Amino acid sequence: MFMGALQGLLLFAALLWRKPRRSRANLILAVLMLLTAVRLAYVAFIRLQPDPGTRDWSLPLILTFSPLLYLYCRSLLVRGPAGKRGDLAHFAPALAWAGWRAVQTLGPDGGGPESPVSWIMAYLPDLLWLVQTAAYLLLIRGLLRRHARESREALSDVESIRLNWIRTLTGAFGFLCGLIIVFLAGTAFGLDFVRPSNAILYISVALIVYLWGWFGLRQPEIFSSQPASGERTAGKAAVPAAGDARSLERLIRTVDEGALHLDPALTLHGLARSAGLPPYQVTALLNGSLGQTFYDFINSRRIEEAKRKLTDPAFDRVKILAIALDCGFASKSAFNRVFRDLAGQTPSAYRKSVRTAAPAG
Numbered sequence: 001m002f003m004g005a006l007q008g009l010l011l012f013a014a015l016l017w018r019k020p021r022r023s024r025a026n027l028i029l030a031v032l033m034l035l036t037a038v039r040l041a042y043v044a045f046i047r048l049q050p051d052p053g054t055r056d057w058s059l060p061l062i063l064t065f066s067p068l069l070y071l072y073c074r075s076l077l078v079r080g081p082a083g084k085r086g087d088l089a090h091f092a093p094a095l096a097w098a099g100w101r102a103v104q105t106l107g108p109d110g111g112g113p114e115s116p117v118s119w120i121m122a123y124l125p126d127l128l129w130l131v132q133t134a135a136y137l138l139l140i141r142g143l144l145r146r147h148a149r150e151s152r153e154a155l156s157d158v159e160s161i162r163l164n165w166i167r168t169l170t171g172a173f174g175f176l177c178g179l180i181i182v183f184l185a186g187t188a189f190g191l192d193f194v195r196p197s198n199a200i201l202y203i204s205v206a207l208i209v210y211l212w213g214w215f216g217l218r219q220p221e222i223f224s225s226q227p228a229s230g231e232r233t234a235g236k237a238a239v240p241a242a243g244d245a246r247s248l249e250r251l252i253r254t255v256d257e258g259a260l261h262l263d264p265a266l267t268l269h270g271l272a273r274s275a276g277l278p279p280y281q282v283t284a285l286l287n288g289s290l291g292q293t294f295y296d297f298i299n300s301r302r303i304e305e306a307k308r309k310l311t312d313p314a315f316d317r318v319k320i321l322a323i324a325l326d327c328g329f330a331s332k333s334a335f336n337r338v339f340r341d342l343a344g345q346t347p348s349a350y351r352k353s354v355r356t357a358a359p360a361g
Contacts, residue, residue, distance in 0.1 A: 001044035004206020008037030011213030025075040029213065032068040035061050036209045043202055060101065062129050063094035066136040069173070069212075073140050073166060077147040093132065097125070123184060130180050133173055140170050152295035153283060154268040156261070157330050165215040172208050176201060248285045251275045261301040262328040268294045302327045303342045306335070310351045320347050 015030035042058040067090035144167065179201045254275040260266055271294070272279040286297050306327045309315045315323065324335035324347075339347045 005041035060098040156298040
C-alpha cells in the first residue's frame with residue numbers, strides 16, 4: 001500500500017506538470033492520484049499501529065474516487081465546455097460524510113464494538129462506495145458509447161484512439177465492487193476466510209491507481225483541437241435537409257483531387273478546412289445526401305482504392321500491409337476489419353478471388 005501511495009504521488013506530480021499543463025483531464029486525474037495516495041498511505045499507516053483506534057479522518061475520501069474517475073473520462077471523451085456548473089454536486093456525499101464524522105468526533109464513540117451504531121459506522125462507507133461506484137460505472141459506459149458515435153462523425157481512424165485501457169480499468173473498478181460484496185457478505189455471515197478480502201481490496205486499489213495514472217499519462221487529448229459539438233448543431237438549420245448539390249460536389253472533388261482520404265490522420269475539421277466549408281455543413285451533407293458518417297465516407301473511398309490496387313497486376317508482389325498503409329489505414333487490423341465490413345471478405349481472400357477469376361494469360 002505504501003508503494004502504491006508513493007506511485008500515486010509520483011504520477012500526481014507527472015500529470016500536474018505534463019504539457020499541456022492546463023488540460024482539465026490531466027488535472028482531474030492528478031487530483032484522483034493524490035487523494036488515493038493519501039488514503040492508501042493512511043490505511044497502510046494505521047495497519048501498522050497496535051491500537052489503530054476508531055477514528056479515520058481519511059475515510060470520506062473513498063467517496064471522491066468514482067466521481068473523479070467519471071469527470072476524468074468525461075473530460076477526455078466528450079467534446080464541449082471544460083466543465084459544468086453542477087460538477088461540485090458529485091462530491092456532496094463525500095462532504096456530507098466528512099461533516100458527519102466531524103460531528104461524531106465531538107461525541108462518544110457510539111457504543112461497544114457490537115452496537116448497531118458501531119456496525120453501521122464500520123460498514124456503511126463500503127455500502128455507499130459500492131452503490132456509488134456501480135452508478136458511476138454505468139455513466140462511464142454511457143460516455144464510451146457516446147464517444148464511439150462521435151468518433152465516427154469526426155475521425156477517419158477510430159483505431160488511433162485506443163480506449164480498451166479505459167474499459168479494462170473500469171472493469172477493474174467493477175472487480176473492486178465484487179471484493180466489497182464478498183467482504184461484507186463474509187462479515188455478515190461470520191465467514192472468517194473472506195476477511196483478507198479487505199486487505200486485497202486496498203492492494204488492488206494500489207495496482208489500479210498505478211495503471212490509471214500510467215495509461216492516463218500516455219493518453220493524448222482526443223478532442224483537444226476540435227470545437228464544441230454545439231458549433232455543429234447550431235448551424236444545422238442553415239443546410240437544407242436534402243443537402244446542397246454544389247457543396248456536395250465540391251466536397252467530393254476536394255477529397256478526390258487532393259487524395260485526402262489517403263491521410264490516416266484526416267479529421268472532419270481537416271476536411272472542412274480543405275473544402276472551405278463549416279464542419280457542421282460537411283456533416284449535414286454526408287448524413288443528409290449520402291446517408292453516411294464522416295468515418296464511413298472516408299473509409300469507403302479508402303476501400304475502393306485498396307480494391308483497385310488488389311486487382312492491379314502491378315501490385316501483385318506488394319504486401320497487403322503496404323497497400324493498407326498506402327490507402328490511409330494506420331494498421332492492418334483496422335484495414336482488415338473495414339474491408340471485411342464493406343467487401344464481405346478479407347483483403348487476402350478478395351485478392352485470391354480476383355486472381356482465380358482472371359483469365360489465364
